[in-house]
Amino acid sequence: MSYKQSSYYPSRGDLAKKDPSQYSDIILSENNNSNTNVSSLQGTSNVGSGTTGNQLYMGDLDPTWDKNTVRQIWASLGEANINVRMMWNNSLNNGSRSPMGSKNNQGYCFVDFPSSTHAANALLKNGMLIPNFPNRKLKLNWATSSYSSGNSTFNNVKSSNNCSVFVGDLAPNVTESQLFELFINRYASVAHAKVVHDQVTGISKGYGFVKFANSDEQQSALLEMQGVFLNGRAIKVGPTSGQQQHVNSNNDYNRSSSSLNNENLDSRFISKSQSFIGSGSSNMGLKRNQTSQFIYPVQQQPSLNHFTDPNNTTVFIGGLSSLVTEDELRAYFQPFGTIVYVKIPVGKGCGFVQYVDRLSAETAIARMQGFPIANSRVRLSWGRSAKQTALLQQAMLSSSLQVQQQQPTLQQPNYGYIPSSTCENSVLSSHNNITPLTLPGCQTLNYSNSYTNASGLGMNDYYFYGYNNVTNISAANLLTDTNPMGPSDINGQQVIMQGNEALVNNTNAMLNRLEQGSNGFMFA
């Protein structure tokens, strides 16, 4: 994928390449295999520009042909009143303006017809055999206006003709309508948005174009839309090829821009910083748009695993002595919050504790990290729930693929990394479409009074001594524990009462433990 190379700097060191659409609008360049597509798109561009409907592109020329040959061809086809602009090979300027020595054309030219009707009629002859030139067929198409209307003066872009903006670094799932929405909300003159898809696979190539009717808006979009977030990624905007042709040739630039598309983020960053040194020194006087060459290094969204899942409440306990029983382990982890279950798989030297709340799990990991249990220091990290573990193990049994590839996709939304530069923040805050971000764990911060009243002891403590009912306790207490702060007074009252009761119960349980514990009735 080297769209920048082929579109921004079309003629540098690439003389052998004769693809005519390099010089046409970038939209065309992406669709050069499909005539119908091209023409329809061109049609829309004509609506915007209005004055260029009388020019046709003509390709497949013999290299030796010149203006006159083409005129003769068209004269024989009944169109005598035309103007031909031949594309020559050896110069940056058009061959027609510096006719020096014998030279070959580039294989195509532009033909101006007296009116768009003439041009449209002429286009119908596309594919016809050319009279007097056996084996040659007419290859015709609508031409773009930006090139043909003269482009030699610096920054004198025919913005009235080409008001497109290149949009790069799109997230793969961005649709054309999303892109359109994003721009139309700010710029009333947005006429069209196009996301470029790979023709074979149908997957987004990660860039697209937005067409403006108003050049001022296009210009301000180039400035304002840089780094705006769309589907979790900062987009990148830039001018399209027609506006870019006069940038000084710069190898550094080419290299950097090609490597920008490298999938590897690290090398992307490195090459980018190099390019910045280069561009920063050599392009000091260039127009502001040049700085937009920088692409924000947006991190790939991390895959949702047990470490990145903000709702994970399962704690993995490694380095666990085989002497420890589940009840004992519960006694170690109980004070940090309500436990859903404690599980010690046989013979693995590890254990799992699942909490109701994320915060409990985080506290447990922080407070118990490295604490010795039965003479062995435990190592804590995030685990997966028993169900997910079973799924994983099943997957591992059924195939010998590596563990890393076996992560099942969870049915929970991803959250992306958001770089916190002022630019994006300002955009973020001003943009209505983006929902407020929640940090991992934020949604679990609701605690009822009963919990906090219990001075850190779990609600289920008072069942601790039961011989057989140890395991079924948490479920019964879930109701009181996770009771959200009731909006009504009655509810709040109840919560407080439960809190007091729990406190009394906890104290009783504590005294019982102190008394019976010394007699060895602890984990019976």
Added chain:
Amino acid sequence: MSDETHFTIEEIEPRRDALRGLDTLFLQDNEALVQAYRDLDWSNIHSLTQMVDTIEQTVVKYGDPNDSIKLALETILWQILRKYPLLFGFWKRFTTIEYQLFGLKKSIAVLATSVKWFPTSLELWCDYLNVLCVNNPNEKDFIRKNFQIAKGLIGKQFLSHPFWDKFIEFEVGQENWDDVQKIYEYIIEIPLHQYARFFTAYKKFLNEKNLETTRNIDIVLKRTQTIVNEIWQFESKIKQPFFNLGEVLNGDLENWSKYLKFVIDSSKSLDKEFIMSVFDRCLIPCLYHEKVWIMYINWLTKEDVPDEVIVDTYQRASTFLPLDFKTLRYDFLKFLKKKYKSNNILFNKIFNETVSRFLKIWPNDVSLMTEYISMWKRHSFKNSLDQPPKEILEKQTSFTKILEASITNYMNNQIDTEVYLQTLINDKNLSIVVVELIKTTWLVLKNNMQTRKYFNFYQKNSLIKDSVPFWLTYYKFEKSNVNFTKLNKFIRQLGVEIYLPTTVMNDILTDYRTFYLTHSNIVMYESSTTDLNAFDPILYPEMKISNPKYDPIVDIKANSERYKSTEWKEAGHIGIMAERPQISNSIIESNSGNLVQRPLNLPNFRNLEKINQVKINDLYTGEFLSKSK
């Protein structure tokens, strides 16, 4: 003649691998047998049946194989039946196989063993008695003895008419008319399925022999009839009266539950032995249902049956019930403790054996040791008020001596099997013995010096170091001495040098706060806070609650570096990206008119290189998933 009846297949050594030592050629020729044995799924009745099928085929194939093959085949069968003695069909097939392999004597021996292992099986008893009558018609006393045993075990079962027919036939054959009448008198009171037939036969018998009855048998008939009609509603619904692997049908369970409730209803005043036979029959399909066993035992206890019967039932239950059923087994211990007074020799013996067996099932259960020690003390170191104090002291001192010797022996790995206690100690319950020693020294012998010595000595042992009972005893001991220096030190060591479960530590800390406030004074408080350690006995416990590793950082340098640590940066949210990559690209000047000609400032980067190098210590994947491959 009767020597074969003494032989039982129990003499077959229960080897682990029955096929061991067999001829390789035989093993190659009998792929199916080897395969079936190797793949034997003990929880699947079809797999077991297939195994027996294969054995039968092998027997047919070889006719008279050599001794090692015979032994291998009967060992396999024996292994299955040892595990599932209630599979009566397998006993029958075993008998046939033994008959084919060894002949009559051994097959009778199998039947004799079968009724020993499955004494409540009507089918097996009938088979056994039948075989005895047919093959040893002269062994009359022996046969009669067995008939009497069977009568006690299965005679009251609802469908036991084949047995009674056989018994009557046997006694008629002996022309023992008195005995026949006794049997009939016995039968007519039992609610049998075919009660009417026996009545008719009895009446006919009375007429033929011209015998008199001492009671009006028509009244008996009416009573029996009523009972049979009442229990028929339950009996008719029993779908699976035999033992099988897998779950019992829900309908059957419900029916049994109603049936049992009906028969134990005291207002019905049914025959005790009949009720027991209903329980026995229920416990054939419901062998693994703890509730039924408990119901049975509760009823037995209420009915004042001999203790031996209850003990036997308890023992049977604890043999058969899956190992994770604790309730009944602990009930057994309670029962033994309660009955200790009536027969202290017997119950002490059973108690010791039971504790020993339970410790093998649950080696981690320290309460068993506590129970044992208290029972042992009660049995062997009994004191009464009328003894002279000196004698009492001597006895208690000898108790501590034995305790200490046992602990020392265990720690030195020199277990003296003469002392029963030493065979029970394991790593887990050693601390209980230590605590017992300390408590006796402290509370009975009142020797504080020695107590402290024990504390100091045993806390160095790695098995005691983390023991909750030990430290809670220590905490109590120092509390009773109101020794704040020691207590403060202990509180400070919690979680730093003494590692207890967080729950227990929280309990101690909470308790200590109160204890300190109620027992200390301002002078002591100030002296403890002004010394170099700067330990605040009031604030410190508060800080340590639910924070077991809490230790005020004394090292100022380490403290100043703390903000660099990962823990600090994560701020309690484990696993979040603490060093977020940052790019600041200010556009604040971009719209400024003055600065139009100047390029924008370059963006600033931070931590960008860490984007894809997030350090995650993923123990779950590393230690668990990869290991479980």
